[in-house]
Amino acid sequence: MERHDAIIIGGGLNGLTAAAYLARSGARVLLLERNAALGGADASYEIVPGFNISRYNLGASTLPARIVSELDLASHGLRFIRVDGGVSLLDGGGYIASYRDGAVHRRELARHSLKDADGWTRFRRDILRGAQQLRPLLAGPMSDPTRRSFSTLRRLLKTASRWGARDVGELHELTRLWTLPCADFLDDYFSSDAVKTRLAADALAGTSLGPRAPTGARHLLGAFIDETMGASGGAPARVLAIGGSSAIARALGAVIEAHGGTIRTEAEVTDVLLREGSARGVVLANGEEIQARAILSDLDLKRTFLALFPWSALPEGFVERVGRFSMRGLSAKINIALDSAPEFPAVPAGCPALLGGLRLATSLDEMDRASDDWRDGIPPRVPLIDMLIPTLADPSLAPHGRHVLSVAVHYVPETLHDGVWTGERRDELTDLVVARIAEASPGIRDRIVALETLTPPDIESEVGMTSGDLSHGETTLDQMFFNRPSPALSGYETPIRNLYLCSQSVHPGPLGIGHAGANAAALVAASLRRRG
Amino acid sequence: MSGESDIPFVEETGHEEPDETSGFREQPDFERLEASPTVDELFAPASDEPPFSRCVLTTSLHLSVAAESRTNRWTDWNGYTTPEILTTIDDEYRALRQAAALSDISPMVKYRISGRDAASYLDRLVADNVMRLSVDEVMPVVFCEDRGFVVGDGHLFRLGESEYRLVTEETHLAWLLDSALGFQVHVEDVGAALAALSLQGPHAAAVLNAAGFYDIETIRPYAARWFDLGGIPVYASRTGATGELGYELWVDPEDAPMLWARLFDKGAEFGLAATGYAVRELARIEAGIPRVGCDYLGAFAAVDLADASTPFELGLASLVDLESGHFTGRDALRRLKQREPRHLVVSMALDFPEPVQFCAVEREGAIDGTATSIGFSPALGLNLALARLRYRTGPVALSVEVDFREGLSVRRLKIPARLLTEAVIGSPMRHAVPAPLLAEF
Numbered sequence: 009m010e011r012h013d014a015i016i017i018g019g020g021l022n023g024l025t026a027a028a029y030l031a032r033s034g035a036r037v038l039l040l041e042r043n044a045a046l047g048g049a050d051a052s053y054e055i056v057p058g059f060n061i062s063r064y065n066l067g068a069s070t071l072p073a074r075i076v077s078e079l080d081l082a083s084h085g086l087r088f089i090r091v092d093g094g095v096s097l098l099d100g101g102g103y104i105a106s107y108r109d110g111a112v113h114r115r116e117l118a119r120h121s122l123k124d125a126d127g128w129t130r131f132r133r134d135i136l137r138g139a140q141q142l143r144p145l146l147a148g149p150m151s152d153p154t155r156r157s158f159s160t161l162r163r164l165l166k167t168a169s170r171w172g173a174r175d176v177g178e179l180h181e182l183t184r185l186w187t188l189p190c191a192d193f194l195d196d197y198f199s200s201d202a203v204k205t206r207l208a209a210d211a212l213a214g215t216s217l218g219p220r221a222p223t224g225a226r227h228l229l230g231a232f233i234d235e236t237m238g239a240s241g242g243a244p245a246r247v248l249a250i251g252g253s254s255a256i257a258r259a260l261g262a263v264i265e266a267h268g269g270t271i272r273t274e275a276e277v278t279d280v281l282l283r284e285g286s287a288r289g290v291v292l293a294n295g296e297e298i299q300a301r302a303i304l305s306d307l308d309l310k311r312t313f314l315a316l317f318p319w320s321a322l323p324e325g326f327v328e329r330v331g332r333f334s335m336r337g338l339s340a341k342i343n344i345a346l347d348s349a350p351e352f353p354a355v356p357a358g359c360p361a362l363l364g365g366l367r368l369a370t371s372l373d374e375m376d377r378a379s380d381d382w383r384d385g386i387p388p389r390v391p392l393i394d395m396l397i398p399t400l401a402d403p404s405l406a407p408h409g410r411h412v413l414s415v416a417v418h419y420v421p422e423t424l425h426d427g428v429w430t431g432e433r434r435d436e437l438t439d440l441v442v443a444r445i446a447e448a449s450p451g452i453r454d455r456i457v458a459l460e461t462l463t464p465p466d467i468e469s470e471v472g473m474t475s476g477d478l479s480h481g482e483t484t485l486d487q488m489f490f491n492r493p494s495p496a497l498s499g500y501e502t503p504i505r506n507l508y509l510c511s512q513s514v515h516p517g518p519l520g521i522g523h524a525g526a527n528a529a530a531l532v533a534a535s536l537r538r539r540g
Numbered sequence: 541m542s543g544e545s546d547i548p549f550v551e552e553t554g555h556e557e558p559d560e561t562s563g564f565r566e567q568p569d570f571e572r573l574e575a576s577p578t579v580d581e582l583f584a585p586a587s588d589e590p591p592f593s594r595c596v597l598t599t600s601l602h603l604s605v606a607a608e609s610r611t612n613r614w615t616d617w618n619g620y621t622t623p624e625i626l627t628t629i630d631d632e633y634r635a636l637r638q639a640a641a642l643s644d645i646s647p648m649v650k651y652r653i654s655g656r657d658a659a660s661y662l663d664r665l666v667a668d669n670v671m672r673l674s675v676d677e678v679m680p681v682v683f684c685e686d687r688g689f690v691v692g693d694g695h696l697f698r699l700g701e702s703e704y705r706l707v708t709e710e711t712h713l714a715w716l717l718d719s720a721l722g723f724q725v726h727v728e729d730v731g732a733a734l735a736a737l738s739l740q741g742p743h744a745a746a747v748l749n750a751a752g753f754y755d756i757e758t759i760r761p762y763a764a765r766w767f768d769l770g771g772i773p774v775y776a777s778r779t780g781a782t783g784e785l786g787y788e789l790w791v792d793p794e795d796a797p798m799l800w801a802r803l804f805d806k807g808a809e810f811g812l813a814a815t816g817y818a819v820r821e822l823a824r825i826e827a828g829i830p831r832v833g834c835d836y837l838g839a840f841a842a843v844d845l846a847d848a849s850t851p852f853e854l855g856l857a858s859l860v861d862l863e864s865g866h867f868t869g870r871d872a873l874r875r876l877k878q879r880e881p882r883h884l885v886v887s888m889a890l891d892f893p894e895p896v897q898f899c900a901v902e903r904e905g906a907i908d909g910t911a912t913s914i915g916f917s918p919a920l921g922l923n924l925a926l927a928r929l930r931y932r933t934g935p936v937a938l939s940v941e942v943d944f945r946e947g948l949s950v951r952r953l954k955i956p957a958r959l960l961t962e963a964v965i966g967s968p969m970r971h972a973v974p975a976p977l978l979a980e981f
Contacts, residue, residue, distance in 0.1 A: 112591045119591065133842065
């Protein structure tokens, strides 16, 4: 029987990051991935030969800069390009774009409202302040603040003294940012609906919240987490990995193998071997048993515990608590191959922001209605549609002159109020979305070479994310920080000894993909060293 | 990634192999040449062009200024192309201090504020008493938010009974409009609708006089007047941030190139020279004037609140009138005046014979502040700087650490710095009324 120091279940970006850090620290690691391709939800595939497209996510995932440099992913071939933030189409034919250049971005806002160009300065200040306060919380591990340990006490004191030195007004601003609905928060800075809708959709895409749902404003921070004060003052850049998000997975895989780790794809783990309440290894679908001193799960919380363990082996009440962790499918994915570049007459030729994506026309009211539909279990009648044409910035993804179009359809429920997703209903959704795209891009139907739609249940059955939830658990306030997934589990350890969680289900979740993997790996590496 | 695909694609027609004649053209492509825009078209303002098509705009004087450029060194000022240096910094500096220096200051932000309540609106907006400003007068102003932090500073012109112009370094439209609630006032950004020239130097009045600005010498400092230059209306104000006798000319953008040409025509005998942004900055540093966005950050731009400043911290206490009426931030400023400032923006001099760069300012070996603007004064042979220092009482022994490079070797030097209590350069002529038309020096 094989023996390893650590087995990582699941080859998503967090699992790969954990494996890479552990391998680098000298541990013998084995990473097991059920599918043929690495990357989990960031895996890509050839929709038709030669056309590479991110299968589940939009295709703009990145890793925190610290992880990229610590793991030296550059020397394993990973390259990034920074592009403008994208374009939103408007009802009635206009558009609004996000530019990295401060002066250009302000002039773009001034096209919609002269006043909003200045509103941007203050908005950016407040969001950057919020991001600065959030940033140190994301990189580090998070533990139950009520736990009586020296380190929690020290961290609490540090936080308290940091806040003591600050202006009271800043605390008020921060409270507003974390509690207000997105639309109300934006009203304070902007008057143009186009500007507000663009920012609200940037923030809320991929969540269940509508722009008028409480606590939505905090999602505005997401895009600014990596933004520094020194930037030129425009909108945050969108960072794309050359070769697509799966290139990140490939580079992480190369790091693991360079440090002597092993990666096995098409190796599905069906059970975790337990001895005296402690994880000792895994069982594969083909019956093979592999032992290891530590097991890290990059699967979501529910799948980890409800699928890999006999429920009777778990502590009293634990199964119910895990069952209550809220995971909801939120987005469908449509992958399209095009035989020529799509045209968008509303966007002036040569607009550089198109490289960062294109959002079809929507409004705050329509987003609200889509969010209501989602809650009611109805396929959204006016969905929020985000598109990325990665081949504009990275032509290597498709044959010369051809393109791929990656479409994320948001506010798509996993369970429908009147049944399940059937092939017919999937086709209805596809037709609706393609009709909307065709409104913005006449002639696109004739350019489509291949098209594939994945509903949340499709995503669940292929990548295994419960309910097709790409963020491994809703990012509501009650499921963040030390509450992700629960105070007892937030520190990456679980009730099963030697079993660790390193997926997006634990802090910081989708706010910083890779951090959970890196933090869990540090914990495991220390534990392996202690045990010799 | 392979460029091959198994899908049969219909190749578009029209992609035929280029024949030999078109592949090796002996004639230039005249059609293409004619289709390319002329220089004038290239810089013509186009209101319908998308913002991304031009990262930096050009002013109406761009071609006039470009004609003076011997260096082709440009910089970005408020989103406009501005010359950094047109000839050499020494020649431009000499023109400023010994003759007359002309520059395009159109990138300054200008607001027209008019309406029945314009005076009371402005009086509540800025920290000083606006009611004492008469028509055709100018006052330096600073305006704060309600916690007493400076939003921006600038100059306020009173053009008529209820018409004002606010000239600032940064845009403030959102703040001006938010503050206008409840007032019968109209605020309008006239930045692109108004060109501005700055003429500074001991011969400034003489140049203007020769160019047809009759009685220019009678304008007092911080006063202004309309002139008619052969049909071109020009508003001339005796202002400018150089510590020199000087004027700023406000004119319609279409007329600006003509005015520029006329000034050069008549001003040549006085040594008039076009100058760029580098000299403007140097003069500002010599005069000890902090610039927003550089020496301090506006309250709405400062991510770290420590980067924002109160007027007292900027040395602008003289622009704050706490007694004669309410204005935004007054209550906070009353409290702040009793308290110690957190930091001070000060002028420093470094006795070192060559231009150096530095950032950290040390006091007794520990970093105590940041040098925010640095310039080497050719007249004084001194390195000057504006710096933000933590407020301390007691004796001050400041120093900076400088990496001084000679050839390919570098020495790390510790150079003592001293605080300057008043501007190092200030021509007595800048206060003289009437202004001298023929320099006697």
